[in-house]
Amino acid sequence: MCSQVKKTFAWVYPFPLGAGCSIKPEKEECPNECSDQGRCVDGKCVCFPGYSGPDCSESGCPRSCKDHGRCVNGECVCDPGFSGPDCSQKACPDNCSNRGKCVNGKCVCNAGSTGPSCSEESCPKNYCSKRGCPGNCNNRGRCVNGKCVCDSGSTGRDCSEVTCPGNCNNRGRCVNGKCICDSGSTGPDCSEVTCPGNCNNRGRCVNGKCICDSGSTGPDCSEVTCPGNCNNRGRCVDGKCVCDSGSTGHDCSEVSCPGNCNNRGRCVNGKCVCHDGFTGKDCQERACPNDCNDRGRCVDGKCIACPGNCNNRGRCVNGQCVCDNGFTGADCSEKTCPDNCSNRGTCVDGRCVCESGFSGDDCSEYAYYRSSKSHNQRINGCHFLTDIHICLT
Numbered sequence: 488m489c490s491q492v493k494k495t496f497a498w499v500y501p502f503p504l505g506a507g508c509s510i511k512p513e514k515e516e517c518p519n520e521c522s523d524q525g526r527c528v529d530g531k532c533v534c535f536p537g538y539s540g541p542d543c544s545e546s547g548c549p550r551s552c553k554d555h556g557r558c559v560n561g562e563c564v565c566d567p568g569f570s571g572p573d574c575s576q577k578a579c580p581d582n583c584s585n586r587g588k589c590v591n592g593k594c595v596c597n598a599g600s601t602g603p604s605c606s607e608e609s610c611p612k613n614y615c616s617k618r619g620c621p622g623n624c625n626n627r628g629r630c631v632n633g634k635c636v637c638d639s640g641s642t643g644r645d646c647s648e649v650t651c652p653g654n655c656n657n658r659g660r661c662v663n664g665k666c667i668c669d670s671g672s673t674g675p676d677c678s679e680v681t682c683p684g685n686c687n688n689r690g691r692c693v694n695g696k697c698i699c700d701s702g703s704t705g706p707d708c709s710e711v712t713c714p715g716n717c718n719n720r721g722r723c724v725d726g727k728c729v730c731d732s733g734s735t736g737h738d739c740s741e742v743s744c745p746g747n748c749n750n751r752g753r754c755v756n757g758k759c760v761c762h763d764g765f766t767g768k769d770c771q772e773r774a775c776p777n778d779c780n781d782r783g784r785c786v787d788g789k790c791i792a793c794p795g796n797c798n799n800r801g802r803c804v805n806g807q808c809v810c811d812n813g814f815t816g817a818d819c820s821e822k823t824c825p826d827n828c829s830n831r832g833t834c835v836d837g838r839c840v841c842e843s844g845f846s847g848d849d850c851s852e853y854a855y856y857r858s859s860k861s862h863n864q865r866i867n868g869c870h871f872l873t874d875i876h877i878c879l880t
Contacts, residue, residue, distance in 0.1 A: 518542040537561035549573040568592065580604040596623050601630045621645040640664070652676040671695075683707040702726075714738040733757075745769040764788070779806075794818040813837070825849040 517527035518541050525534035525543035532543045538561070539547035548558035549572055556565035556574035565574035577592025586605035587596035596605035598619040620630035622645035628637035637646035649664030653676035659668035668677035680695035684707035690699035699708040711726030720739035721730035730739035735747075735754075742757030746769035752761035761770035773788030783792040784806020793803030795818035801810035810819035822837030831850035832841035841850035 519544065550575065581606065593626055595626070598623075622647060653678060684709065715740060746771065795820065826851070 515527070515530050517525075517530060517532050520542075521527055521532040521534070522538075522542050522544040524538040525532040527533075532541060534540070534543035534547070536549070537546055539545045546558075546561035548556075548561060548563045552558055552563040552565065552574045553569075555569040556563045558564075563572060563574045565571070565578070568578050570576050570578040577589075579589035579592060579594045581604040583589055583594035583596065584600070584604050584606045586600040587594045589595075594603060594605045596602070596619070599608060601607045601619065601623065620633060620635045624630055624635040624637065624646045625641075627641035627646035628635045630636075635644060635646045637643070640650055642648045642650045649661075651661035651664060651666045655661055655666040655668065655677045656672075658672040658677035659666045661667075666675060666677045668674070671681055673679045673681045679692075682690075682692035682695060682697045686692055686697040686699065686708045687703075689703040689708035690697045692698075697706065697708045699705070702712055704710045704712045711723075713723035713726060713728045715738035717723055717728040717730065717739045718734075720734040721728045723729075728737060728739045730736070730743070733743055735741045735743040741754075744752075744754035744757055744759045748754055748759040748761065748770045749765075751765040751770035752759045754760075759768060759770045761767070761774075764774055766772050766774040773785075775785035775788060775790050779785050779790035783790040783803060785791070786806075791806045793806055793808045797803055797808040797810065797819045798814075800814040800819035801808045803809075808817060808819045810816070813823050815821050815823045822834075824832075824834035824837060824839045826849040828834055828839035828841065829845075829849050829851045831845040832839040834840075839848060839850045841847070841854075844854055846852045846854040
């Protein structure tokens with residue numbers, strides 16, 4: 488009736504309203520008055536605990552049972568292994584047989600009890616029946632005759648300590664389950680041998696030795712290699728070849744040319760192939776057209792002819808006269824003498840002027856005769872002195 492009154496008489500009320508009825512503007516109404524299971528705030532229902540829905544007509548469960556149970560009449564019916572008003576707590580088997588506490592789904596048994604559900608005694612009935620293991624082995628082992636038999640990975644009287652793999656192989660210390668390896672050892676169990684400088688991230692460490700990546704070398708892979716190890720024709724400095732004399736190229740495999748051909752040619756197998764206009768072993772000299780046609784000498788790119796064109800008494804070869812027989816001199820202008828006067832006279836215009844004591848066309852003959860020791864004689868125009876044998880003309 489109250490809801491009908493509010494809808495029909497929104498602003499005029501000809502009769503008194505009953506108890507429990509309140510008049511609010513249309514815009515502040517909540518659906519179905521929140522089913523009397525919630526408060527209407529700004530037109531929306533704020534449901535009481537245990538109820539939900541736009542009009543609070545649905546009975547809800549806290550936190551939707553955390554997806555670990557079903558909601559029945561506003562209460563959670565938890566799945567096996569879970570408990571609590573909202574099924575958020577892990578349940579323990581058999582509620583720990585009332586011999587311990589349930590912590591995160593595991594039983595922490597009272598002294599003298601053990602097992603997943605605390606249903607077992609920690610010692611045989613006829614021995615130590617009231618004494619358990621220290622700390623109940625911290626749920627990291629089994630209690631046998633009052634002593635902890637620790638699970639793998641745990642150690643100590645109460646199994647509270649974490650073991651390290653392989654006990655660090657006696658090459659390090661075990662701290663909170665991790666090996667702190669001694670110098671020279673590495674790995675989870677300190678079984679591996681370290682390499683110097685960890686190979687500088689340029690190689691792999693194998694049995695304590697660096698296997699360097701391509702381009703690196705040295706005990707710790709810190710050095711840069713050179714291509715082809717410079718072919719044993721140079722030194723490797725910071726990854727670049729400094730070639731020995733006579734070798735060149737990035738790996739010193741090529742034979743160098745003298746003066747590097749002076750940038751006037753190409754070096755091919757150690758020999759210069761000169762550009763046009765240049766010649767010589769190192770391409771330093773300027774070439775002459777057609778090599779002066781063998782009629783002169785090439786000097787700094789220009790042809791120098793033979794003097795006097797050899798006076799038509801010889802040939803001009805590389806700027807020098809090669810004289811015909813009977814002629815000599817830089818320009819072939821002089822006549823030669825027979826057998827060069829046998830080095831016993833002077834050649835004058837093709838004839839020998841013999842030195843004193845020699846005669847003949849080529850001065851090869853002696854100009855005296857042996858005489859008697861007892862007197863002087865004059866024979867054939869020569870006056871011979873005794874024992875001196877000199878011809879006086």
